[in-house]
Each structure stands twice: as C-alpha cells, then as structure tokens.
Amino acid sequence: MEIDYSHIKVIGFDADDTLWVNETYFRDAELEFAKLLSAFETANKIDQELFKMEMKNLPVYGYGIKGFVLSMVEMAIELSNNTVSNKTISKILDIGKDMINKDVELLEGVEDVLQQLSKKYRLIVATKGDLLDQERKLEKSGLLDYFHHIEVLSDKKEANYSKLLNHLDIKPSEFLMIGNSLKSDILPLINIKAHAIHVPFHTTWLHEQVEVNHDKSKQYQTIKSLLELPKLLN
Numbered sequence: 001m002e003i004d005y006s007h008i009k010v011i012g013f014d015a016d017d018t019l020w021v022n023e024t025y026f027r028d029a030e031l032e033f034a035k036l037l038s039a040f041e042t043a044n045k046i047d048q049e050l051f052k053m054e055m056k057n058l059p060v061y062g063y064g065i066k067g068f069v070l071s072m073v074e075m076a077i078e079l080s081n082n083t084v085s086n087k088t089i090s091k092i093l094d095i096g097k098d099m100i101n102k103d104v105e106l107l108e109g110v111e112d113v114l115q116q117l118s119k120k121y122r123l124i125v126a127t128k129g130d131l132l133d134q135e136r137k138l139e140k141s142g143l144l145d146y147f148h149h150i151e152v153l154s155d156k157k158e159a160n161y162s163k164l165l166n167h168l169d170i171k172p173s174e175f176l177m178i179g180n181s182l183k184s185d186i187l188p189l190i191n192i193k194a195h196a197i198h199v200p201f202h203t204t205w206l207h208e209q210v211e212v213n214h215d216k217s218k219q220y221q222t223i224k225s226l227l228e229l230p231k232l233l234n
C-alpha cells in the first residue's frame with residue numbers, strides 16, 4: 001500500500017493500549033466484579049448489564065476508572081435489589097483503587113521507538129479519560145520527556161481532533177496519529193484528512209469496536225507492533 005508520510009511533522013500517540021497496557025485491567029476487574037455478585041446473576045449477564053450501565057453513565061461521568069467504579073456500584077445495588085452489603089460495596093471500591101494504583105506496563109518497544117522518532121518529529125500524546133489518572137500514568141511511565149504536548153480529551157471525535165490541531169497550529173496533512181482504536185484513533189483522523197496508523201491491541205472494549213468499510217480501510221495502514229513504525233516512516 002502506498003501512503004506518503006513525507007509531509008508528516010507531528011506524530012500523536014494514543015496512550016492506553018498503545019503505549020501501555022490498560023484494557024486488560026478492565027477485563028480483570030469485570031471478572032472480579034462478577035465473582036463478587038455471583039449470588040445474584042451469572043457472570044455473562046453481569047458483564048452485559050455492566051456494559052449497559054457504563055454506556056448509560058458515560059455522558060455523566062466520562063471515560064476512566066472512576067466512572068467505571070460508580071457504574072459497578074450502581075449495578076450492584078440494582079442487581080441485588082438494594083440488598084448488597086456494605087462489605088461488597090467496599091470491595092468494589094477496592095477494585096477501582098487497585099486499578100488506579102497499578103504500575104504502568106509499557107508495551108513492546110515503546111521507549112525505543114519514541115527515542116528514535118523524537119529526533120525527527122514533534123511527538124504529542126492525545127488520550128481520553130480521566131485527567132488525573134492519565135497524568136499519573138504518564139508520570140509513572142517515564143516517557144514524559146519525549147512529548148512536546150499532552151492532551152487529555154473528553155472524547156476523540158473529529159471535532160476534538162480538529163480543535164487540537166488548530167490549537168497547536170498543525171495542518172492535518174502534517175499530522176499522523178498512532179493508536180489501537182479504529183473508532184477513536186484512526187477513523188476521525190482519516191475523516192479530517194490527517195494520517196493514522198493502526199496498532200491493534202489484543203483486546204478491545206466493546207464500545208470501541210466498529211466496522212470499517214473497504215474505502216476507509218485503504219486510507220490507513222495497520223502494523224503489529226510500534227517497532228515497525230520507524231521503518232514505515234522512512
């Protein structure tokens with residue numbers, strides 16, 4: 001596939017599941033949550049209902065662990081018909097705190113690749129989620145020095161990206177976004193005439209899953225690991 005990256009000046013990186021592991025912790029938390037409530041429902045049903053609850057609450061709480069915890073608490077109250085014990089609620093809060101306190105586990109080759117690319121490009125992070133949590137992870141990651149700018153967006157739609165590029169005075173044609181989510185990191189960029197490269201992570205949150213039509217799929221490349229990136233850009 002021929003995509004010309006010679007005009008790229010700025011590269012944006014998604015953070016969760018692009019620079020470091022994230023979704024895996026949510027999957028683990030969901031399993032733990034289902035175990036806690038196993039007296040009330042099957043694990044499968046709890047999983048489905050929790051997802052619905054998260055979607056209902058998304059406009060209120062936004063993305064991130066804190067909203068996820070509140071959705072688990074609400075779900076527990078609902079599933080138990082208001083009988084859930086304080087002890088169980090307290091265990092749910094612990095699930096959230098454990099998630100927040102996890103070490104940052106960088107994905108393969110991240111530091112190497114950032115080091116190489118930072119010599120030639122301006123690098124930025126464009127992530128969505130909870131501001132405090134994302135700042136904490138960036139701090140723990142040891143990667144802060146590679147980035148000229150960090151943007152925590154409330155959502156990653158076309159308008160959010162256009163506003164960001166405008167603000168940073170970057171032309172869409174000079175911008176390349178790298179990320180694991182087709183819905184959040186790739187398609188909006190293609191739609192505003194910027195570039196994007198998809199690096200899938202082994203698990204994707206249901207909310208981030210999309211079908212991509214053939215025309216669109218020809219407008220971006222997919223790589224297995226960030227390690228392939230420097231070669232692709234040269």
Ligand SMILES: [Mg+2]
Pocket residue numbers: 014015016017018179180181
């Ligand atoms: Mg991501």
